[in-house]
Amino acid sequence: MLLRYTIRRILWTIPTLLVVSLLAFLIIQAPPGDFVTALTAALLESGDDVDIDQLNALRERYGLDQSVWVQYWKWISQVLIAGDFGISFEWRAPVSDLIWERMGLSVLLATATVLFTWSLALPIGIYSAVKKYTIGDYVVTTIGFFGLATPNFLLALILMYVAVVHFGTDVSGLFSIEYQNAPWSWAKFVDLLEHLWIPVIILGTSSTASIIRVMRANLLDELHRPYVVTGRAKGLSETRLLLRYPVRIALNPFVSTIGWVFPQIISGSVIVSVVLSLPTAGPLFLTALKSQDMYLAGSFVLLLSVLAVLGMLISDILLAIIDPRIRFK
Amino acid sequence: MDNAAFRKSRLSCATLALLASVSTAGSAWAQMSYQEAPMLAERVAAGTLPPVEERLPNQPEVVPMYEGIGQYGDEFRFGMSGYSDHEQIQNWAGNMGPIQLDPDTHYTEALPLAAGAFSVSDDAKEYTFTIREGHKWSDGTPFTTADVEFAVNDILLHPDLAPISAIWYAGGELFELEIVDDYTFRFTFAESYGDFLYEIADRDNTHPTFYQKAYCSQAHPDYNDNLDADLAANNLTDWRDYLLQLCGNPSKSPTRWGNPDRPSLEAWIVTEPYVGGSTQVILERNPYFWQVDEEGRQLPYIDRLIGTVYSDPEGLLLGAIGGNVDYGQRKLEAAANRPALAEAAPRIGAELYDVTAIGGSSLWFQLNLTHRDPELRALFNKRDFRVALSIGFDRQEVIDTALLGEGVPWNNGPFEDSPMFHEQFATQYLEFDPETANALLDGIGLTERNADGIRLMPSGRPVSFTAEITVARNDIVDQLEIMSAMWRDNIGVEMRINATERALMYAKVDNNDHDATAWDDNASWGPGRFPSSLVPAEFNSRWAIGYARWFKTGGEEGMEPPDHILERYHLYQNVKTSRNFEERRANILAMADIAAEQFETFGVSKMMSNRGIVKTALRNVRDWNPSTSQFPPALQRPWTFWWGTADGNRPTN
Numbered sequence: 001m002l003l004r005y006t007i008r009r010i011l012w013t014i015p016t017l018l019v020v021s022l023l024a025f026l027i028i029q030a031p032p033g034d035f036v037t038a039l040t041a042a043l044l045e046s047g048d049d050v051d052i053d054q055l056n057a058l059r060e061r062y063g064l065d066q067s068v069w070v071q072y073w074k075w076i077s078q079v080l081i082a083g084d085f086g087i088s089f090e091w092r093a094p095v096s097d098l099i100w101e102r103m104g105l106s107v108l109l110a111t112a113t114v115l116f117t118w119s120l121a122l123p124i125g126i127y128s129a130v131k132k133y134t135i136g137d138y139v140v141t142t143i144g145f146f147g148l149a150t151p152n153f154l155l156a157l158i159l160m161y162v163a164v165v166h167f168g169t170d171v172s173g174l175f176s177i178e179y180q181n182a183p184w185s186w187a188k189f190v191d192l193l194e195h196l197w198i199p200v201i202i203l204g205t206s207s208t209a210s211i212i213r214v215m216r217a218n219l220l221d222e223l224h225r226p227y228v229v230t231g232r233a234k235g236l237s238e239t240r241l242l243l244r245y246p247v248r249i250a251l252n253p254f255v256s257t258i259g260w261v262f263p264q265i266i267s268g269s270v271i272v273s274v275v276l277s278l279p280t281a282g283p284l285f286l287t288a289l290k291s292q293d294m295y296l297a298g299s300f301v302l303l304l305s306v307l308a309v310l311g312m313l314i315s316d317i318l319l320a321i322i323d324p325r326i327r328f329k
Numbered sequence: 330m331d332n333a334a335f336r337k338s339r340l341s342c343a344t345l346a347l348l349a350s351v352s353t354a355g356s357a358w359a360q361m362s363y364q365e366a367p368m369l370a371e372r373v374a375a376g377t378l379p380p381v382e383e384r385l386p387n388q389p390e391v392v393p394m395y396e397g398i399g400q401y402g403d404e405f406r407f408g409m410s411g412y413s414d415h416e417q418i419q420n421w422a423g424n425m426g427p428i429q430l431d432p433d434t435h436y437t438e439a440l441p442l443a444a445g446a447f448s449v450s451d452d453a454k455e456y457t458f459t460i461r462e463g464h465k466w467s468d469g470t471p472f473t474t475a476d477v478e479f480a481v482n483d484i485l486l487h488p489d490l491a492p493i494s495a496i497w498y499a500g501g502e503l504f505e506l507e508i509v510d511d512y513t514f515r516f517t518f519a520e521s522y523g524d525f526l527y528e529i530a531d532r533d534n535t536h537p538t539f540y541q542k543a544y545c546s547q548a549h550p551d552y553n554d555n556l557d558a559d560l561a562a563n564n565l566t567d568w569r570d571y572l573l574q575l576c577g578n579p580s581k582s583p584t585r586w587g588n589p590d591r592p593s594l595e596a597w598i599v600t601e602p603y604v605g606g607s608t609q610v611i612l613e614r615n616p617y618f619w620q621v622d623e624e625g626r627q628l629p630y631i632d633r634l635i636g637t638v639y640s641d642p643e644g645l646l647l648g649a650i651g652g653n654v655d656y657g658q659r660k661l662e663a664a665a666n667r668p669a670l671a672e673a674a675p676r677i678g679a680e681l682y683d684v685t686a687i688g689g690s691s692l693w694f695q696l697n698l699t700h701r702d703p704e705l706r707a708l709f710n711k712r713d714f715r716v717a718l719s720i721g722f723d724r725q726e727v728i729d730t731a732l733l734g735e736g737v738p739w740n741n742g743p744f745e746d747s748p749m750f751h752e753q754f755a756t757q758y759l760e761f762d763p764e765t766a767n768a769l770l771d772g773i774g775l776t777e778r779n780a781d782g783i784r785l786m787p788s789g790r791p792v793s794f795t796a797e798i799t800v801a802r803n804d805i806v807d808q809l810e811i812m813s814a815m816w817r818d819n820i821g822v823e824m825r826i827n828a829t830e831r832a833l834m835y836a837k838v839d840n841n842d843h844d845a846t847a848w849d850d851n852a853s854w855g856p857g858r859f860p861s862s863l864v865p866a867e868f869n870s871r872w873a874i875g876y877a878r879w880f881k882t883g884g885e886e887g888m889e890p891p892d893h894i895l896e897r898y899h900l901y902q903n904v905k906t907s908r909n910f911e912e913r914r915a916n917i918l919a920m921a922d923i924a925a926e927q928f929e930t931f932g933v934s935k936m937m938s939n940r941g942i943v944k945t946a947l948r949n950v951r952d953w954n955p956s957t958s959q960f961p962p963a964l965q966r967p968w969t970f971w972w973g974t975a976d977g978n979r980p981t982n
Contacts, residue, residue, distance in 0.1 A: 033832025041799070041831040042413050043581070044848075052839075052868050053492050053881075061569070087565065090412070091605040092573040092584050094564040098605040157643075164651040165673075172644060173608055173637075274640040279608040283640050287412045292832075296605075 006317060013309045017302065018076075024301035025072045028294060034064045035089045035292045042291070062089055075295055079302070086295030088288070095299045099281060103265075105174060106280040110265040112196060113203045118254075121208040125215025126247060129223065140212065147209030156202045156275045171198050172277040199276055203269055211254070218253060222246035248322070255318050262311030263304045361625045363389075366401045368632055369616050378616055381627055384469070386461035389627075390445060390620040392969055395433075396949045398622050399971030403978040404633040405947075406653050409610075410645040410660040412638070415583040415603060416958065417659055419532065421634055422586075422612055423963035424579060425594040426535030427458045430527065432951055432964045436855070437910065439530050443472075443538035443594050453521040453908040454499075456529070458537075460512045465617040466541050466592040473511045479542035481506050483549055489569060496528040499906060523907040527856030532961065533580040540576055541592040548572040586610055594619070596629045596968035603636075610636045620968065629968030630977075646670075649942055652677035655979070656970075658684045658941030658954060658962065664733070670942050678980055682941040683953035687960075688743035689852035690932030691736060692808045693862065694718075696794070696845045698929060699875025699888045704786055705794065705844065712928055713769040718822065719758040719931040721766035722815040728934050731807035736934030741862045742852050742921065744935065748910075749854040749917055754925035763819040770820060784821040793823035794844035799831035805847050808933055841874040849936060851957040854917050858959060860904075862930055863920040864897040865890075872930050893923050946980050948973045 033041075036059045040052075059065055063074065078084040085095040124144075128137040163171040174195050179188045222228065223246055231241045270282035277283075281300070288297040365373070365381040372378040409417045427444035430436040441447060444458035464472045485493060486503075497504055500520030507515040514537070518525065528534050546552035548571040553559060556568060565571050572578075577585025585591075586603035597612035612634040620628045637653060639645040642660050649657055650673035661670070662684045674680050696715065700706040708714055719740075728736035738759045743749040775784040775792060783791040796813075798805055806828050813824040824845070829837075837843055848871070854860045865873035866880050876894055878887030890898070900920045907913035939956055949969045954962050974980050 031830065031832060032836050037832040037835055039581075041835055044835075051494055054494065057492055084564070087567075087570060088605060090583070091587075092570045092582070093587075093605060097564070101604075102606045160647055164647055168651070170648070170651050170653065172639070172647070175608075275644070277608065277638070277640045277644050279606060281606075284412070284606050291413065 002317070002320060005320075006313075009313050009316065013313070016309060017305055020305040021076060021079075021298065021302045022072060024305070025075070025294070025298050026068065028289065028292070028297050028301070029068050029071075031292070033292065034059065035062065035294065036064060038290070038292045071294070075298060079299075085299040085302075088293055088296040090288075090291055090293045090296070095296050098284065098296060099299060099303065102279060102281040102284055105278070106265050106269075106282070109174075109196070109199060109203075109269060109278070109280055110261070112200045113207075113269075114261055116200050117204045117208045117211060120204070121211035122215055124208075125212045126219060126242070128212065129216040129219035130242065132220065141216075144209040144212045147205040148213075150205065152202055152206060153271045153275045155205065156199075156272050159198065159202065160276065171195070172275075174199075174278055199269070199272060199278055202276075203272055214253060215250060218250035219246055222249055252319065252323055255322060256315050258315040258318065259308065259311030259313075262307035262314075265307060266300065266304055361391075361621075363621060364624070364626045366614060366627065366630075366632060369614070369627075372616070379469070384465065384617045385621065385627065386445070386463040386465070386619050388445065388461055388463075390441065390461070392620050392622060392628065392966060394622055394949060394969060395951060395965075398624055398626070399630040399948055399969065400977035401626075402631050402972040402974075402976075404635055405631045405967070405970065405979065406635045406637070406655050408645045408648045408654045408657060408661075409636055409638045410642045411640055412583075412605070414638075414660060415586060416961075418586050418603060418610060418612075418634075418636055420659060420961045420963050421636075421967045422595050422597050423967065424532035424535045425538055426530060426532065426579075427538055428526070428530045429964055430530045430960070432954075432960070436955075436960050436964070439526055443535075449526060451908070453523040453525075453906075454518050456516045456525060457509075458514055458516075460514075461619065462512060464594075464619055466594065467598050467615045467617050468541075468544075468592040469617055470541075470543060470592070472538075472541075472594065474508045474514045475511075476540065476542045477514050477537045478506070478508050479546060480537050480540040483551060484540055484545070484572070485536045494534065496525070496531075496534055499525070521906045521908045523909055523913055524856045524905050531857050531959070532963070535579040538594060539579045544590070544592050545572065545576040548575050596620070597634050603638075608638050610634075610638070612636075618968070620966075622969070630971035631968075649673070650677070652679070654942060655947055656682065656941070656943040656950060656962065658682060658939070658956075659958070662939035662941045662956065664735070664937075664939065667940055670940065674942060677944075678946060679942050679944045682943040682950075684939040684941045684956045685953045686744075686936040686938045687851065687853045687955045687957060688747060688749075689850040689936040690739055690741045690934065691732065691849055691936050692805055692847050692933040693741055693850040693930060694796075694812075694845070694847050694932065695870075695872035695930045697841070697843050697871070698873050699841060700844065701841060704788055704790065708773075708786060708792070711773050713773050714775075715928055715931070716758050717766040717769040717820060718816065719928070720760060720762045721820040721822070722812045723761040724759060724933055725761070726815070727808050727811045730811055731804065732934060732937070735937050738933070739935040740932040741850055741930065743854055747853070748914055749921075751918060751921040751925060754921045757925065758928065758931065766820045770822075775821075778821055781823075782821050783817070783823045791823060792821070793825065795825040795827050796845045796847055797834050797838055797843045798826065798828050798847055799834045800828045801831055802848075805849070809847060812933075838871050839868055839874065841878070843871070846871045850932070851936065851959070853957065853959070854921075855959075856913070858957075860901075860917065860920065863917070863924045864901045865894065866898065866901055893927055897923055944980065946973045947971075 036055050040055055063071060075086050078086060087093065088095050088098055091098060124140050128140050131137050160171055163169050174192055176191050179191045182188055228241065228246055231245060266281045266285060269280060270286055273280045273282040274286060285300040288300060363381045363385055369378060373380050407417055407421055425443045427442060428439045428447055429442045431438045431440045445461035446459045448457050460472060460474065466472050484490065499518035499522035502519040504516045504518050507517060509515055548568055550556055550568050560566060560568065560571055563571060563574065573582055573584045575588055576591055583603060586599050589599045589602055596615055596618050598615045599610065600613045601609060601611035603610040614629055614632050618628055622628060637648060639648050645660055646666050646669060648654055649661055650669055671681060696709040698709050700709060724738035728734060740755050742751055742755045770784060774787060777785040779785055779791055783793060785791055796809055798809065806826060809826050813826060816822040816824055838846055850862060852862055859867045859869055861867060861869040865876040868874060868877055870877050875888030876890040879889060880898060897920045900916050904913055904916040907916055943950055948971050951965050971977065972979055
């Protein structure tokens with residue numbers, strides 16, 4: 001049953017991804033102009049004279065004078081047949097090289113953030129549900145609302161400014177200058193950890209807050225159910241009762257949203273990454289969109305969609321496993 | 330080294346710089362003894378590098394120091410804003426074209442660079458360059474005219490890379506390259522072409538001395554028989570991409586800094602490459618760099634350039650006030666950053682740096698004189714209408730409000746201290762005089778007004794037009810809004826402002842679909858810069874896109890220009906073929922006479938100077954640098970920069 005369901009879901013992802021890739025390509029193409037226009041504009045803005053003939057030759061060379069459909073077909077057919085995502089206009093380098101170079105740190109940052117968020121938010125959520133309307137509940141709830149209300153990037157800006165002006169340290173980036181491009185070593189890893197906590201906390205604050213709220217609400221729904229009363233009447237210890245039954249059910253919404261975490265590896269931290277100058281994939285994605293670097297941007301969108309579809313698949317399967325009430329129809 | 334020899338060598342290199350002619354003063358160098366940086370001395374001692382005498386050319390370029398002989402030091406830091414700011418690397422690492430312009434003569438004279446000597450024939454048709462004997466690439470192999478021949482014939486002129494810039498043509502004909510011997514090469518043009526000296530000195534046109542034949546020919550179809558296999562191995566399909574990956578190109582491609590193996594003639598070579606996603610680029614001294622100071626110390630003084638990629642201009646600013654930018658102007662110089670930089674400067678041992686405008690206007694207003702709509706075109710082409718607009722708004726008020734009081738009413742063109750200054754062009758019709766403006770408008774038949782007080786054209790349409798501008802230029806939008814209000818209230822003319830995404834604006838304007846537009850203009854009218862306000866020969870002249878198209882297509886497309894424009898096209902051709910600066914100046918000023926008479930466009934205020942930031946301990950930095958990217962700090966030869974600290978190393982904050 002589970003196997004058939006899984007296979008069917010996987011097969012469905014293929015047409016979904018194709019449609020998404022087409023839409024993505026069309027949307028990126030929708031603004032007027034193309035890579036060459038954006039390049040021209042950038043040159044003009046920095047005060048250069050621009051040789052229009054040379055730039056037009058570039059347009060021809062990159063195939064930008066062809067119709068959107070032709071461009072899409074040239075790209076997607078190579079992706080499907082050869083796994084070749086094309087060449088980035090701006091960097092004249094294979095797109096796959098550019099993306100993979102940054103994905104590692106993106107995954108690391110996203111994983112660290114999720115772990116940080118969950119390990120902090122879930123216990124607090126349980127605590128504030130169980131101890132409803134106590135001082136402790138009010139304190140964590142207030143902090144939670146602050147976290148929800150503060151935009152991440154603003155927090156990043158303030159933290160950076162304070163660090164530079166008052167402490168004379170630079171909190172941006174993920175490595176110190178001497179370790180930036182050094183090969184991996186224990187010292188480099190330690191250096192990474194020294195920098196990583198800043199973006200993790202900044203990225204984690206708002207989601208920690210929202211998870212606390214969701215967990216609290218979910219658990220409150222469950223705490224007064226008859227099965228809890230029954231369990232307690234049968235003499236289960238409070239902790240065991242709490243963790244084994246209501247908490248497990250209250251976790252359902254989190255499992256079903258694991259799917260959303262995957263695409264956030266790239267897109268969730270774009271603005272904070274830009275502000276903090278983090279070497280993750282987000283800023284490269286943003287630059288590609290801004291300079292209309294079609295193949296690079298398109299591949300990012302495709303990757304995002306793959307991650308989203310994959311994430312949803314995983315959370316559906318997980319949900320089916322942990323919650324026996326869910327059946328495949 | 331004894332003093333007499335020192336003086337002699339100094340004298341001969343000064344003479345060389347002044348006369349810029351083939352030098353025969355070989356004996357002076359022979360007596361010079363050379364020194365090298367400690368980090369290279371270690372490598373020589375370890376036997377991994379030949380001694381400095383063998384690495385330098387027989388007669389290295391002796392650079393006269395601006396502030397004095399320096400000491401070797403560790404590093405220089407700079408910042409970049411985002412991933413399209415690699416020009417910053419170029420600003421410090423420089424471009425080693427055959428020659429460069431001299432910052433100490435206001436960029437009017439040329440200095441030898443990769444070519445140790447050069448000469449120009451009297452008719453300005455022949456340009457002869459001579460490479461130093463014994464000059465080596467950063468991999469230690471000789472740099473000869475074989476490399477020049479490859480770079481010019483096999484790359485610059487390769488049909489797959491066409492079209493090439495117009496600067497390689499004179500009188501409609503391409504240059505001829507003659508390889509005289511291993512060290513001498515000559516460009517010959519069909520007509521006199523005085524500007525070529527300045528063009529070949531420009532960093533975008535350094536092709537002849539940019540590509541090493543042995544290395545870059547790997548990517549060339551005529552040289553590499555296994556090219557297809559090599560392309561496939563690198564996931565590429567086009568040799569031009571492979572060439573870019575291996576060698577980059579002299580101008581705008583970021584890939585130039587992406588390959589640590591690329592042999593170059595530059596002072597520092599890439600050790601941590603700049604590729605998509607880099608957060609840092611590091612360049613380290615080129616052991617074969619061919620310039621020395623007056624005491625024979627091999628340059629550069631500073632071991633390493635470290636550039637941090639900040640994600641956006643704000644990140645760069647933060648880096649600067651955090652002390653991580655030792656000298657910065659590009660993307661930092663905007664007036665809005667000044668308070669933050671000024672406040673941080675004393676704390677980080679820095680001071681503000683003058684980034685000086687060399688001419689032009691902060692807002693260059695252009696009506697579209699080749700408008701597709703006949704009625705608007707007729708109106709815009711009436712000189713009195715344009716004069717009325719120019720005197721129909723108060724420039725001082727625009728300056729006081731939108732430019733925070735920093736500005737001087739000005740139309741356009743070079744400033745008073747420039748040899749190209751044209752008083753009438755720059756300063757006519759600046760006085761706010763609504764009465765005269767209204768009289769002029771009445772005089773051209775715009776006497777009727779609608780209920781809103783806007784004048785009506787003969788057909789009954791209101792005198793209303795739209796100025797196209799990009800959202801990226803808030804400063805220009807601010808100025809236009811005040812101008813618009815003043816025109817409506819004082820002279821009954823309506824201007825709408827359409828601030829759009831930049832690509833949309835360019836698409837519209839290049840297609841001649843605009844009523845009016847505004848931009849700033851770094852008008853130096855010097856060589857290497859289009860005099861866009863004088864003659865519509867390029868698409869930068871948005872006041873006459875129709876004429877520019879006509880000119881560029883040889884009369885096949887666009888709109889046929891009137892006689893006074895044709896006359897300027899003629900003068901413009903003469904500018905290019907002038908034999909010397911005086912002749913060139915006369916032609917430019919003759920164009921300016923006509924342009925001033927026609928009064929096609931006008932401006933608001935002088936382009937104002939800006940401030941960057943520089944560490945006070947950094948030596949050999951000139952007091953100012955022009956704000957235009959045409960004269961980057963690289964022309965100051967950053968390899969002569971050194972740290973005036975006790976140990977010669979970069980001061981820590």
